[in-house]
Amino acid sequence: MSDHDFISGSKPIGIERGEGPYLYTADDTAYLDAGASFACTPLGHSHPAVVEAVQEQVGKLTFVDSSYPVQSREDAYAALVAATPDGLESAWFCNSGTEANEAALKFARSATGESKIIAATRSFHGRTMGSLAATWKDKYKEPFEPLAGDVEFVPYGDGEELAAAVDDETAAVILEPIQGEGGINVPPAGYLETARERTEETGAALVFDEVQTGMGRTGEMWACQRAGVTPDVLTTAKGLGNGLPVGAVAVRDWIADGAASHNATFSGGPVVSAAVHATVSTLVEEEWPAHAAEMGDYLTGELEAAVGDEVRDVRGNGLLVGIELKRGANRVARDLAMNHQILALPAGRTVLRLLPPLVIDESGADQLVDALTEIVAPEVSADS
Secondary structure (H helix, E strand, O other): OOHHHHHOOOOOOOEEEEEEOEEEEOOOOEEEEOOOOOOOOOOOEOOHHHHHHHHHHHHHOOOOOOOOOOHHHHHHHHHHHHHOOOOOOEEEEEOOHHHHHHHHHHHHHHHHOOOEEEEEOOOOOOOOHHHHHOOOOHHHHHHHOOOOOOEEEEOOOOHHHHHHHOOOOEEEEEEOOOEOOOOOEOOOOOHHHHHHHHHHHHOOEEEEEOOOOOOOOOOOOOOHHHHOOOOOEEEEOHHHHOOOOOEEEEEOHHHHHHOOOOOOOOOOOHHHHHHHHHHHHHHHHOOHHHHHHHHHHHHHHHHHHHHOOOOOEEEEEOOEEEEEOOOOHHHHHHHHHHHHOEEOEEOOOOEEEEOOOOOOOHHHHHHHHHHHHHHHOHHHHHHO
């Protein structure tokens, strides 16, 4: 594998199977998944509860459209709504995070009768036309312009700028409670509260994009719960089906009552619904968000002790961890894969993003710390 192959996106590591936090090649080489699944497998790979639920459902009914009641769909909706913050009483399934955000913006515009959307710098909300319009980075947007209009960007984390931008013509404020693609950016205390207060004052909808931060990753089921703030619309995907393609939108009643017609052919398909029910139920019943909080504290503490002086920052919550490096993140990700059998992700040029399955234990965290110490602080590693 050349440097160019890995950095350009072609990663010729043939993955044959997965179990827990590890992925395996055809020759049974184990790779620690610290990002290869993009936070899509919170319960780890091939979790028995999800496998059993999917196998049972696909043997009974693969698909029927969502106008016909199906038990697996009803179970999935009930489990998801029960797991969302109090006040979010209705939910709708789709196929991905970008579709969930697309629906959220449509719901907000139809329920409020307004069109203006406030989004944040360094945001990422997806690649379909509406969610792309609310995404910050120009390289994603320029080939497809003009996009949907009436989107205004404000600096992420600046409560005063946000409050000033929201007015009576605002349909929605859409924010990631912690930015993922933008660099694992944790907002200052009070920022999400300011967004909640200002949207309530103006009648705008507050949309939290929890596509990456949800499903227990930050140490709570939802990152917004750490701030005690409940939005009007919460979107999720990635880990919702533990690897199967599914997204969802959960809303307050005033959004559900005011939203215009919206649907999708594969919304709440029986098989993915079975995976959702198994995933959400297992996460809640086995308290994996609490484990993510514990392991996140352990991992960040060990990283700060081992490489804190050699990097610019170690940040995040739970098992959503960003390491701001003094060298390129792509090069460090390549080194991890080539020489340490660890698969991680960049989040921009200088931030390495760690998104291991929530089932990782201290030995897996130690493997990460040891490898990163050898790469970014070789003198420290040699002395130890």
